[in-house]
Amino acid sequence: MFLVSQCSLTQQSIDNDKNKFLANKLVALEGMPFSLFQAQIDSFTAGHIAQTLGKFYRxxxxxxxxxRANQLLTVLQTNWQIAYISAADNYVVATVSRITSLESFSRPLYIDANSNTTVLPGVVASCLPIDGIRLSTLECFYDSNYILNLASIASTRSTTIWIAKPLNTSTPSIYPASSSIGSIVDSLFVEDWGIKSNYSSYFASCAPYSCSYKYIDHNTILYIIATMLGLYGGLVVILRFIVWYGWRMYRKIMGWMQTAPSSTSARVVPFQPTIHIE
Incomplete structure (x- = not known):
């Protein structure tokens, strides 16, 4: 029943925090690349998981x-027992601690029937039943015989016996059989948080109007040599074109100047002086 109640509480805690997490919105001034988008999602989910675990753990x-502080007695009276006082003490009902030493605070649980001691692997008896359960592991729950032994202990104190089915060792799990139940509860029984992100949907919803990118590259020695050879070859071709066609054009111009007829003639005008009389 403890595991059932703890599992129900953890499921309720996860659902409440999940609804709050899904109500959040990712807001950015510009479209984010995939690497930045994934980093933001990882940061948000890590904070959500830590907050959910911390809230339940507190x-x-x-x-x-x-x-413990109120000295509440358990049904099995494993932490305190009632001590009836005499008339000299006004018949006050007192509680007496059942812890006699630090070694008896928690110990493996065993069955002693007909002088045959059977130790239940991974099951711990402690001052409070909840402490014993948290310190215990699930080792004996993989064996039906140990489960029946646990049921025999419960049958002496309860009229209702629920016999669990053995756990399947072939079922994959991140929790080995030696994991304490307390550590599993503190992890909220979660095998995988199942966090998934969809960058395509994000980009489709927040598609920018324009995109730009930079491509940064460093020139290697081979690239420099190839560039110089290409530049040299281009200059050779251009100079050949300029020199060859320039020389031919020069020769044509000079030939045209030598063969062109003279279109002007010189005429001598005699000088005639003029005299002004006033």
Missing amino acids: TQPFIYETS
């Missing part, structure tokens, strides 16, 4: 410490 110790 609630659990508060409940545990409240039970």
